[in-house]
Amino acid sequence: MGTVRVTAAQAVVLYLGNQYSVSDGQRRRLVPGMLGIFGHGNVAGLGQALDEYSDSLTYYQGRNEQSMVHLAVGYAKAMRRTATLAVTASIGPGSTNMVTGAALATINRLPVLLFPSDTYATRRQGVVLQQLETPGAPEVTVNDAFRPVSRFFDRITRPEQLLTALPAAMRVLTNPAETGAVVISLPQDVQSMAFDFPEEFFAEKDWPIRRRTPNPDEVADVARLLAEARRPLVIAGGGVIYSGATAELEALAGEFGLPVVETFGGKGAVQAREWWQLGGLGLEGNPASNTLAAEADLVLHVGTRLTDFATGSQSLFANPHVRFASINVTEQDAVKQGATAIVADAKLAVRALADHARDAGAVARPEWAERARALAADWAPQRQQALSGSPRDPMTQGQLIGVLQEEARSGDTVVAAAGGPPGDLLKVWDATDGRHCHLEFGFSCMGYELPASIGVRLAHPDGEVLAFIGDGTFLMQPTELATAVQEGLKITVVISENHGFQVIRRLQMLASGNDFGNEFRRRAGEPGALAGGYVDLDLAAIARGLGATAFTAATPDEVRAALRKARDHAGPVVVVAETAPQENLPPGGVWWDVAPAEVSQDPAVQEKRRAYESAREAQRWYA
Template sequence: MTTRRMTVSQALIEFLAHQWTVDGEIRERTVPGVFGIFGHGNVAGIGQALKQYSEVDPHAMPYHQARNEQAMVHQSVGYARMRRRRATYASAASVGPGATNMLTGAALATTNRLPALLLPSDTFATRVSDPVLQQLELPHDTSITVNDAFRPLSRFFDRVDRPEKLFSTALSAMRVLLDPVETGAVTISLPEDVQAEALDVPVEFLQDREWHIRRPLPERAPLERAIAAIRRARRPLIVAGGGVIYSGAEKILSELAEKTGIPVGTTQAGGGSLHWEHPQNLGAIGATGSTASNRLAAEADVIIGVGTRYSDFTTASRTAFQNPNVVFININVASFDAYKHGTQLPIIADAREALAALLEELGGYRVDPNYAATSAREKDAWNNTVSASFGPSGLPIPGQPEIIGAVLGASDPTDVVVCAAGSLPGDLHKLWRTRDALGYHVEYAFSCMGYEIAGGIGVRRAAPERDVIVMVGDGSYLMLNTELVTAVAEGIKVIVVLIQNHGYASIGHLSEDVGSQRFGTKYRYLESTVEAHSFDGERILPVDLAANARGYGLDVIEVEPAEDAIEQLRAAVARAKESTGSTLIHINSDPLIFAPDGEGWWDVPVAEVSAMESTRDAREAYRAHRGEQKPFLG
């Protein structure tokens, strides 16, 4: 066997450079680059390997800087989602805090079922210098390091504590990374001494290797049972989830909906499954859904879930589907999701393949004309509601719906809107009129504050031909804005629309709903007296986030409060789109102007007893909603 003498890090980097994903006729690099922040744990290992390849073969495995380890993973996830899970970046961190900074990113990747390859450094495998700087010591188990925290957050975890383990670990990691069922955070823990150790590496390990994406076909018997249930249905409804996007099933879904007349509601991850003007597209479903989707969901007798994991927002905390005899047909590549809600009609298959089979077998089937008319009527009513929410109001400080409408109106169909946390995801889910399958990118499985900017940069890396519009509130911006420096350093253009409402608008609204009057959700000076200790005063902090972004080197456009604020915003987006560099647009918003009610509910428990009347009133409303929850078996 021909071998080469290399360090573990050199072998791993060269191995990754030769991994290819094949999905039908598409073939692309599985890992096109590595993000890295170096410290004593990896500077002589992964750092040295990346430096060496930057000189020997600069395009083999490009290195990219990052400013925060969590943000590295967010970039990887943003890229992976835009590439429909065919590719992702690797993220390398040093020992201790560098590694643990990635934990939130790992949880986000796994929760969203999106691939991210994590390479956290670990303490000495030999313990020759035990304990080292930044090492966690637990007397009851000295084998535990901080990297063990990745175990419950990762779909795959292994520690390369011997050089010879690299081969099996790397191959197993790639298998999980590209498996539609198992994908998520894939973590290879690399002790700092082992990273620099040499071994004889088989040349075969370093050659091109292809990983073919599995697209399992539906089994005949489950398919026939599902078809029979659909044909018996009087009010069927499709719930389109992220699996539609990842499998590239949006065209076949469109054809199925058109030919059968079955209406479609979309989850957050499924945004873009259908063009917003598609006759059967009723828009968002669930807690942040439209009245159109939610009213039809309430009476539906058959729910056809396609690539959805049925989160509590999708099911409106199990209040969305009110028909006592509702039947679930769950199409999912993962049996874990296909069997949810106690269904007896799971179809464990790729979304595109399953929808194609349904289309073929449902020839001649069409929903009742009265049901189709109801669907069309509800769609038109909701579209009118959305249009009305876009204004114009003429308010000097507009509400978020009007801001969304202005940004939407100034955007192009192929632009990608990116968001993750706060009140924006719910408002975007209801209001954003998606015109492209990849045009709606809201991370809502983990709804991680701070994802927006880093994730948006990852999206732009994946689709440099598209404009990326990151919509973010001031609370989420303050969580993780430093990756803007990465955008400037690499000339990666993103447009950031920063909505300033001086606090947490989403939780403020929720706080009112549960009877706590926006406690702790305003950015104000501390009012500390004998009578009170709170941040509920009216003295707004003098924080200048526009100046912060300007200090990073971005172009900044500040929309001043005025009657023409919305016109200013439209012009600002148009100007930012014409620019070749990154732009931040700063606009103030009124957090008390809400998006239209879509008649969805979210289960957030309210205190059962309280000295506060507002909380007692909220508890009564909560009890009424709880009475509408359905005890599905799964």
């Protein structure tokens, strides 16, 4: 074998162009493209390489570095972690803008490949633009901020280091137990340095996404718990979806009469519309799911991290005899709640559990099924009332969701990530029969939804892709609309314009009894608080200015008409729908540990603190 003399940046592009993932016999490009914004740190390096070798890696031009990472993560999630996109940014603010996106990816176990540019490795230039000067650690740069939010971090100071760094990066990207943000920091000068790379380094390579097989003893232990339980419950997380375990979970639930509830990441894990499909769990779940969780004597959590939203800050599982079991490819998540764990791929483990449970004598419990049916029947009219309601001006966010639900077809995907929309969708959205619900609430990252919708569209050319966001989120990062226009991508952004961060105002009222700084109001009065009228904003004009088609809608019928026009439109569409501030869906009946001030002169705050201390007594520790 001979050698190929290319720069470090050229080597990155050529290498990525020949990497493939293999999952269940399906082979696809692991990193088919790279997003980037160029500056002095990468324009002569990765910028030049992407230009010269454009046939190896498609380049996408972004508008905001954080948004580019969100776009790549949305693509990776839509591809069920079998492929992702790379992102490059220039030195300093461009690179550190990507830290938030890296955190979202790592926390939610989603693969993304980042190439933040870095200051000169040679140091001959002296201090350069955006260089951090730390007297006691001259090797530290701002890119070290990526370390705590990355699953893999490496800084390349010589081109030949790519020979080990890039394969290590591919391994982490394709490992379901380890995946997250993979960060390769590239100093500006190193990107343009040349090296004689072995030809075989650029040969096509397959990276298997392995399914970890379950240990029979672990499966047998969980099967015995299932056979003994009188009130078993399954919590389905995102791992069910990523592993393709929907059919296996549905078979398990149907045979053994197991009610199934879903986390944010697990929304849509069950596609069958059956009595045991209860919907969302936890703080933003529905009352039926949460009541069953409180009564369950066995909780089997599958493919979930079990954050405080799902557990009600460890107050939800109230049965004094409750036990926990789990299936998870990551041991750290599997043992949460002191669970009897099966550390394995969800698809293989659920299938094995069904066989072992049968042998262990597990059977459906008719009285538990009747309890689940009764609770679901109680919730159904409340849900319907919240989605339809009575004619009012302006409409509620629930009514807006009701129209989105009516118009949703099989193959459509609705995307939400922060504020009120993901909680409302978890509570009321029917994600069965292929009406996908892409919720990324693990990092509660405002600004994710719109760019992630572009990523979903790149992954899935068919069906509608709708970003459902509040006006606060839209104002944070609307700029990737221009990217959708540039690429001719069909997405629909539905903005619930309720004049502020209303979900945080709701929390604020619960925690302190006072409204402060969350609505979009003018400064007025003495001593000049933000307590005047609502700020008049033209969000549709912003959307049009970025190249999108925009509609405003004041009634459910107008929303319906706009969505139908959007379905027939070839490019990005924004629908701005005014909704009633301070109008919420029915609560899920779950407590959340947000502590009011322990000391305050305000009687309302004092009362909130007393109520909090009383409610905190419901928290439990599970060993």
